[in-house]
Amino acid sequence: MKTRNLIPSIKIIGKTIVLFNLFLASNVHAQFKLIPKDVLEAVKEKKLLVALKNEIATQGKDSLTDDEVNFNTIYNKAIKEELSKYWKLTKGQIEYKTENEIRNMATPELKDYLLLHANWVVKVSRIQGEFVMFSFDLEYFEEDGSSESVFSLSYSPNDIVANADVIFMMKVLNNHIDMSQTLEDFTGYFNIERNIEDLKTKTLLLASNITNLSLDQVKKNYENEVRIVSPEEVAENISTENDEGVFIRLVWWGPEAVYGAFNTKDCDIVSIIGAGGLRVTLGSRQLEYYGPSGQSNFYSSATPYVNPWARNEHFSFQVFRSQYVLRKNHFKSILNEKWQKNNYRRVFGY
Incomplete structure (x- = not known):
């Protein structure tokens, strides 16, 4: 049975999606850089705090649609069912709290935890354009409440983020931990x-x-x-x-x-x-542009399932439903x- 598209609508301000505005500051390492060995050592005794998504359709500016509630419910179920089977970075206990509960935690409490949270983000490439992706982020807290990134994985999921997505994320993380413990850099890693x-x-x-x-x-x-x-x-x-x-x-x-x-x-x-290559729909016209690997003349949103608008740098019209294939x-x-x-x-x- 084909799964219905459950990805919720996304509120975009400029080039930032505001969904999880929790931290005072965040120093984010570039993705797929090795995790420093001193960081691996520093976090191994911490407890893991996993952020769950809101499953209640509240009123006001934080209200959720039925699809958003359904999406969040499926994600929460998956993370609780799968994460503990594969988690190996820290030795402490694993705790699950809602995003709102975590926001209300005092700074001294947070420094005892490694935090895993996931949200929609906009990734911007100077060459390719903008991508709406789902991002798993792992970080720890300094004494002043600022956070330091340990690992981040952003990718384009299918219609829902469910059990296989959590397994994928956990195994990519574990592979990355293994490399970080044994390699000094990526030279020779990719055989x-x-x-x-x-x-x-x-x-x-x-x-x-x-x-x-x-x-x-x-x-x-x-x-x-x-x-x-x-x-x-x-x-x-x-x-x-x-x-x-x-x-x-x-x-x-x-x-x-x-x-x-x-x-x-x-x-x-x-x-x-x-x-x-990039496939774009402009009104009733569908155009296709397939450049060499990793290249595109279009600056646009480029994800199959979520369609926020972006303006093409070279033209005055807006580009909708862009997709890399x-x-x-x-x-x-x-x-x-x-x-x-x-x-x-x-x-x-x-």
Whole structure:
């Protein structure tokens, strides 16, 4: 059964989404930078505080629609069911509180915790445009109440953020912790030759909502096993930890959005694909622009499911329902050693 789009409406002020205005200050590290070893040591004895979302449709400026309540309820259920199964960063107990309860906590209380919260954010790329993504953020507190980022993962989810999303986030975090404990930098981390060989034994589970190509068209450009499946089937393979699958997610890496291929068992990244091409709808006209990987002439909102407006830099009209989708060259790049090296260098700087 196809899941109805439950992503709630988002209030945007300028380029900032105001949903979780809790902290006095926040020093956010760039994503997918290694976590300093002294930070790992400093937080391991802390308790984990997990922010839950409001499930009550209150009145006034903080009122929620039915879809927002439904979305929040599904998210809360998923985080409570899955997080403790995979959490390993800290040894202390795990506590769940609503965002409002956390806002009312005194500063001295907060410094005993590592805080995990998730919200919609706008990510802005100078080249690609604006992306509305769902972001998991992990941070701890200083004595003065300011917060310091430990880890952040922003990505484009499917219609709801449910159990498979929490599993994905937790496994990406755990992979990142392992790397941070053993590596000094990302040099040599991404073994391209090994990944390409490993992909020969996997089935690419291509969600139907991230490409306009037919299965035959994909197979002409990707020589390994591939199936076009529903987003729900991808989620099921993540939840069941299928050892033979690979899936693709649009994630935020540093200065840009990039499609990455992850295996379904431990959610380790096995290929960096690029950002896809841009499809835009202007009134009744639909235009498509497919530049090289990670490039676009449009500055716009670029997420399949949430459609806040953004103005194109070069024209006077507004651009609606912009979406990055995978094209032929992106599938070729998955198994192309030269393209993988270029993408790896662009994302990690090595």
